[in-house]
Amino acid sequence: MKKIFLIGLKDLLLIFRDPAALILMLLAPFALTIGLGFVTGRMGNSTSSGISDIPVILVNQDGGQLGTALIEMFHSSDLQDLVAPSEMDDFTLAQQAVDDDQAAAAILIPAGFSNSIIPCASTASLDSTVVALQLYSNPTRPTSAGVIKTILETFLSRVETSRAGGIVSIEQMLKQGLIAPDQAMSVGSQMGAQLSAQAGNTASSIPIQTQNGQTGTFKVDTLAMMAPGMALMFLMYTVTYGGRSLLTERQAGTLPRLLVSPTSPRQILAGKVFGIFLTGLAQMAILIMGTSLLFRLHWGDPLAIVVLLIAAVAAATGWGLLLAAVAKTPGQVSTIGSAMMLIFGLLGGSFFSTDNLPGWVQTFARISPNSWGMDGFSTLALGNGLNAIWTPILALLAMAVILFFLAALLFNRRGFAAA
Amino acid sequence: MESILQAEHLIKKFADFTAVNDISFDLHAGEIFSLLGPNGAGKTTTISMLSTLTSPSAGDAVIGGHSIKRDPMAVRQLIGVVPQEIALYEDLSARENLNFWGQMYGLSGKTLKQRVEEVLERTGMTEKAAQRVKTYSGGMKRRINIGVGLLHRPQLLFMDEPTVGIDPQSRRAILDTVKDLNHEGMTVLYTTHYMEEAQELSDRVGIIDHGQLIALGTQAELTRQVGETDTLILHVGETDITDGLVEKLRGLHGVIRADSTDHTVAVITPAAEEILAPVISAANESGIKIRSVDIQEPNLESVFLHLTGRALRD
Numbered sequence: 079m080k081k082i083f084l085i086g087l088k089d090l091l092l093i094f095r096d097p098a099a100l101i102l103m104l105l106a107p108f109a110l111t112i113g114l115g116f117v118t119g120r121m122g123n124s125t126s127s128g129i130s131d132i133p134v135i136l137v138n139q140d141g142g143q144l145g146t147a148l149i150e151m152f153h154s155s156d157l158q159d160l161v162a163p164s165e166m167d168d169f170t171l172a173q174q175a176v177d178d179d180q181a182a183a184a185i186l187i188p189a190g191f192s193n194s195i196i197p198c199a200s201t202a203s204l205d206s207t208v209v210a211l212q213l214y215s216n217p218t219r220p221t222s223a224g225v226i227k228t229i230l231e232t233f234l235s236r237v238e239t240s241r242a243g244g245i246v247s248i249e250q251m252l253k254q255g256l257i258a259p260d261q262a263m264s265v266g267s268q269m270g271a272q273l274s275a276q277a278g279n280t281a282s283s284i285p286i287q288t289q290n291g292q293t294g295t296f297k298v299d300t301l302a303m304m305a306p307g308m309a310l311m312f313l314m315y316t317v318t319y320g321g322r323s324l325l326t327e328r329q330a331g332t333l334p335r336l337l338v339s340p341t342s343p344r345q346i347l348a349g350k351v352f353g354i355f356l357t358g359l360a361q362m363a364i365l366i367m368g369t370s371l372l373f374r375l376h377w378g379d380p381l382a383i384v385v386l387l388i389a390a391v392a393a394a395t396g397w398g399l400l401l402a403a404v405a406k407t408p409g410q411v412s413t414i415g416s417a418m419m420l421i422f423g424l425l426g427g428s429f430f431s432t433d434n435l436p437g438w439v440q441t442f443a444r445i446s447p448n449s450w451g452m453d454g455f456s457t458l459a460l461g462n463g464l465n466a467i468w469t470p471i472l473a474l475l476a477m478a479v480i481l482f483f484l485a486a487l488l489f490n491r492r493g494f495a496a497a
Numbered sequence: 498m499e500s501i502l503q504a505e506h507l508i509k510k511f512a513d514f515t516a517v518n519d520i521s522f523d524l525h526a527g528e529i530f531s532l533l534g535p536n537g538a539g540k541t542t543t544i545s546m547l548s549t550l551t552s553p554s555a556g557d558a559v560i561g562g563h564s565i566k567r568d569p570m571a572v573r574q575l576i577g578v579v580p581q582e583i584a585l586y587e588d589l590s591a592r593e594n595l596n597f598w599g600q601m602y603g604l605s606g607k608t609l610k611q612r613v614e615e616v617l618e619r620t621g622m623t624e625k626a627a628q629r630v631k632t633y634s635g636g637m638k639r640r641i642n643i644g645v646g647l648l649h650r651p652q653l654l655f656m657d658e659p660t661v662g663i664d665p666q667s668r669r670a671i672l673d674t675v676k677d678l679n680h681e682g683m684t685v686l687y688t689t690h691y692m693e694e695a696q697e698l699s700d701r702v703g704i705i706d707h708g709q710l711i712a713l714g715t716q717a718e719l720t721r722q723v724g725e726t727d728t729l730i731l732h733v734g735e736t737d738i739t740d741g742l743v744e745k746l747r748g749l750h751g752v753i754r755a756d757s758t759d760h761t762v763a764v765i766t767p768a769a770e771e772i773l774a775p776v777i778s779a780a781n782e783s784g785i786k787i788r789s790v791d792i793q794e795p796n797l798e799s800v801f802l803h804l805t806g807r808a809l810r811d
Binding site for chain 2: 081084095331334335336339340342
C-alpha cells in the first residue's frame with residue numbers, strides 16, 4: 079500500500095513540475111472559462127444568464143390561491159428572461175408537446191392542490207393529504223428541465239415550510255386556549271391566504287442560492303455552468319497525460335526498473351492509477367477553488383461537490399487507463415487523448431448546451447464523464463444538494479469500474495511490461 | 498567456491514527469433530563475471546531474464562537459492578540492476594530519485610537517508626544532489642543510474658553496459674566503482690562489448706555471440722584456446738575491396754586464419770613479425786593500400802576473432 083502511495087505521489091510531483099502540463103491542466107481551463115464568461119456576458123456588465131427562455135407548459139386545474147400563485151410566479155418579472163411559460167388545459171396535450179420537444183417541461187397543478195394545503199372551513203381539515211404537483215420533463219433537455227424542476231422545488235419548499243409552520247402555530251394556539259377549536263379552520267384559512275400571497279408574491283425573492291452564496295432572486299450563473307465544462311474537458315487532458323506516463327516510463331526505462339525491484343506489477347499499476355486519480359483530483363480542486371476565489375463562483379453544496387468530483391475523476395481516470403492499455407506509444411496516447419478530450423468536451427456540453435442535439439447524440443454522449451459530470455455540476459449550481467445528483471454519481475462510478483476492468487483485462491492480455 | 502547464481506539452459510525466443518539460445522553458467526560469490534559480446538549478441542536479454550524482467554522461454558536460473566521463474570520477488574530482494582539506458586526521473590533531483598528508488602526497495606527512515614547520502618558520496622554527486630537530473634551531463638546521470646542499483650546493498654549486481662556513450666573520465670570512475678564494490682564483497686555480473694573493460698575487471702569471462710555462450714573461463718583459460726598466436730590487424734582504405742587479399746593471405750605460409758571486416762583485415766599467425774613483409778607484399782599486389790598495422794598478443798579480442806571469425810565491434 080505504501081508503494082502504491084509513493085508511486086502516485088511521485089507521478090503527481092512529476093506532472094506539477096512539467097510547465098507544459100501545468101499550462102494545459104490549469105491555465106487553459108481558467109483562460110477559456112474567462113473567455114467564455116466574456117462571450118456570454120457573465121464577465122461583463124450584461125445580465126444575460128446564457129440560459130434563457132426555457133419553454134414550459136403550465137396546466138392549472140386547481141383554480142385555488144396557490145395554483146394561481148405558481149402561475150403568476152412563472153410570469154413574474156424575475157423569471158421573464160429565464161422561462162417562457164405558456165398555458166394549456168389538457169395535461170396530455172402538454173405532455174405530447176414536451177415529447178415533441180416543444181417544451182423543456184410541463185407542470186400539472188391538479189384540482190384540489192390549494193385546498194389540500196390551505197385549510198378551508200368547509201372542505202378541508204388540518205391533517206388532509208397534500209395533492210401533488212406533477213412535473214413532466216423533457217429528457218433531451220436535462221439542464222433546462224433541471225432549471226424548471228429547481229424553480230418548482232423552491233416554490234414547494236416555501237409552501238411546505240409555511241404550511242408546517244401554520245399547523246404548528248394553530249396547534250399551539252389551541253393548546254394555550256388562544257383560539258377555540260371551532261375557530262381553527264377560519265384562522266387556518268387566513269394564514270393560508272397570507273401563505274399564497276407570499277408564495278406568489280413576485281416581488282419577494284425565491285430563496286435559492288446565487289453565485290455569491292446568499293439568498294436572493296433566482297439567477298442561473300453562466301460561469302457556474304461553463305467552469306465545470308472547461309474543468310471536465312481539461313481533466314481529460316490530465317488523465318491522458320497520466321496514461322501516457324505509463325508508456326513514457328516504459329520507454330524511459332523506469333518501468334522496467336520498477337519491475338525488477340521488489341514491487342509487484344499490481345502495485346505498480348495501482349500506483350500509476352492512483353497517480354492519475356490524484357493528479358485529476360488536484361487539478362479539479364485547484365480549478366474549483368481558483369474560480370471560487372477569482373470569480374466568486376458558487377459551485378454548490380461542498381459535500382456534494384467533493385463526492386461528484388471523486389466520481390468524475392475516477393471515471394476520467396478509467397478512460398486514461400484504457401487509453402494507455404490500448405495505445406502502443408506515448409505519441410498514440412497523446413493523439414487519441416487530444417481527440418477524445420475535444421469530442422468528449424463537445425458532446426459533454428463543455429462548450430454549449432447539448433439540449434438541442436439529436437437524441438442519439440445525447441445518448442452517445444453518455445459515454446463521456448463530461449456529460450454526467452456536467453449534469454451533476456449544473457444541478458448543484460442550481461442550488462440542489464447531494465440527493466439530486468445520485469444518478470450522475472452512480473453512472474460515473476459504474477463507468478470507472480467498467481473502464482478499469484477493461485483496462486486490466488487488456489494489460490493482463492498484453493503483459494504489463496509490454497503495455 | 499560458493500555459487501550465487503546458476504543459470505541452466507536459458508532460452509529466450511521472440512516469435513521466430515531466438516535471442517538467447519541454451520545458455521548455462523554459474524556465478525561465484527564475490528567475483529566479477531563479464532559477459533562479453535558484440536551488440537545484439539543476447540547480453541541484455543540474458544540480464545533481463547536473470548533480473549526477472551522477462552521470463553525465459555525455457556530453462557531456469559537460481560539466484561541465492563531462489564528460482565527466477567518460481568520466486569521472482571525473493572530474487573529481486575537479492576539483486577541490484579544497473580540498466581544500459583539511464584532509468585531515472587529527469588524532473589526529480591538525484592536525491593529525490595534515490596529516495597524514491599530506495600523506498601521501492603523497502604528502505605525507509607534513517608536507513609534510507611543514510612544509504613542515500615552514502616551513494617551520493619560514492620558517486621561524487623553530493624554537491625549536485627539537489628539539482629534535477631535533466632541538468633546533469635551524461636556521465637553524471639550514469640553515476641546516479643549506478644547509485645540506484647547500490648542503494649539496498651544487493652548481494653548480486655547486474656550491470657548492463659554501464660559505460661556506453663560516456664566520456665573517458667566518467668568511464669574510468671565507473672570502472673573504479675565496480676572494482677571497489679567487488680573489493681567490498683559484492684558479486685558483479687557485467688556485460689560489455691569493450692574487450693578492455695572485460696580484461697580489466699573480470700575474474701571470469703563468458704563470450705556470447707548470436708545468443709550462445711561460445712566460451713567461458715578466466716582470461717588465461719580463454720587465451721589459451723587461441724594458442725601462442727598473434728593477431729595482425731591491417732587497416733585499409735574505406736573503398737578497398739579486400740576479398741582477393743584475404744584469399745592470398747590464407748595461402749601464405751604461417752597464416753592460421755585470415756578474415757576481413759569493414760576496413761580491416763585480421764591475420765592470425767604464430768609469428769607476426771616474420772610474416773609482416775609477405776603480408777604487405779600481398780596487399781601491394783592486390784592494389785590495396787595499408788594505412789596502419791597493429792600486432793596484438795593473445796587477448797579476448799583475438800579469442801573472439803578466433804572463435805567467430807569476426808571482430809568484437811562488428
